[in-house]
Amino acid sequence: MSIFRNKELLKPVKSLFSKSRYSFAHKLAESVENEKQELFLDRENCILVDGNDKNVGFASKRDCHKVSGNDIKLHRAFSVFLFNEKGEMLLQKRSNHKITFPNCYTNACCSHPLHDIENERDELNAIGIKRAAQRRLNFELGIPNNQVRPENFHYLTRIHYIDKGDGIWGEHEIDYILFLQKQVDVKPNPGEVSEVLWIKHENLEREIASLSSPLTPWFNLILKSGRLNVWWKNLERLKKFEDYETIHKLN
Numbered sequence: 001m002s003i004f005r006n007k008e009l010l011k012p013v014k015s016l017f018s019k020s021r022y023s024f025a026h027k028l029a030e031s032v033e034n035e036k037q038e039l040f041l042d043r044e045n046c047i048l049v050d051g052n053d054k055n056v057g058f059a060s061k062r063d064c065h066k067v068s069g070n071d072i073k074l075h076r077a078f079s080v081f082l083f084n085e086k087g088e089m090l091l092q093k094r095s096n097h098k099i100t101f102p103n104c105y106t107n108a109c110c111s112h113p114l115h116d117i118e119n120e121r122d123e124l125n126a127i128g129i130k131r132a133a134q135r136r137l138n139f140e141l142g143i144p145n146n147q148v149r150p151e152n153f154h155y156l157t158r159i160h161y162i163d164k165g166d167g168i169w170g171e172h173e174i175d176y177i178l179f180l181q182k183q184v185d186v187k188p189n190p191g192e193v194s195e196v197l198w199i200k201h202e203n204l205e206r207e208i209a210s211l212s213s214p215l216t217p218w219f220n221l222i223l224k225s226g227r228l229n230v231w232w233k234n235l236e237r238l239k240k241f242e243d244y245e246t247i248h249k250l251n
Contacts, residue, residue, distance in 0.1 A: 041065075041099060045115040046075040053158065053174045053247060055123075058115035065100055065169050072162060072172035075112065078129045079218060080137065080153070081228070082108035083181040084198060087235060092141070092188070093195035093213065100169045103194070106216040108180075111136040126155040126244075129176045141196070142187030154179040154238040156231060158247045163217035174247060175218055181235055201232050221250040 041062035048057045048064070053076065064075045082090045090108045094101060113120035113132035120135075122128035130150035137143040156177040164170040188196055199207040208215070208223070215223070222228050225248075231241060 044112075046077075046112045047115050047121065049074055049076050049174055051160070051247075055121070061112070064112075065171065067164050067167055067170045072164065072170050074160075074172050074174065076129075076176070077110065077112045077171075077173035078133055078176040078178055079107050079222070080109040080133050080178045080180060081231075082137075082184070083179070083232075083235060085181070085183045087181075087232075088198040088200055089204075089232065090141075090186070091197050091199060091207075092193045094216070095190065095192055095194045097191055100165055100171060101216045103213050104216045105211050105213055106219040107222075109133065109136050109140055110175075110216065110218065111140070126176055126178075130155070130178065133178055133180075140189055140192040142189060143184045147184045148180065148182060152180055152182060154242075155244075156238065156241050157243040159218070159222065159250050160247050161218055161221055161250045163251075165217075171217065173218070177222070179231060179235070179238055204229075204232075225250060 042060055044061050045058040046061055046064045047055055048059055050056050051074070055076075059073055059075070064073045066072070084090070091105050092108060093105050094103060096102045111132065113128050115121065117132070117135075120128040120132045122131075127150060130153045133153055134145060134148055134150055137148055138145050156179060159175045159177065160173070161175065162170070162172040186196060188194075197207075214220075231238065234241065
């Protein structure tokens, strides 16, 4: 048997070994990311609120997102809508490691101020929420903290919604709506975000219809309410939409 033929026989074996090694490494990386999400569930505490958004205590992320009977604990959250200088809006696809609504498309960043971080509990002018938003934009999208400061966010209003998700994990939030228009560097964290895209206002309906996965419930509710369309048209005049009094119940 010639050396050439020996090499040919070894090729499939080498290829199989390479694929096997890749598969193992991929599974290991998946396992690590899943473990990280589990740690966040137990180590981080959300702020519990009543229907008027009054702080009434705290509970772990796990307890705040677990569907218990017909109920989910009401907690404080925020949703950031990020626009570049051209007025395009960033959509992200949540990674498959996320406990709630994995692989769903949503606005730039959706998360929670933490009870554990004292200055994120500050309520005056939603400054605690804005600090939390800065922290999470850095963590999820890799946006440097020096590119986005808390004072750059425009607080608009709050929404109250509930969605039981898969029946095991869901959401029940008073969600602070924050708008941000700024040119920033985006480097998504693959454990949090699997895809990002920028869309133009005039293409919104077409882009949403062409997405390969569903929307998160909060983004879908805001979209269907018509509020996103109005706010987007008024990026230069957001001040007039600030409403610290109303909590809009969307379902």
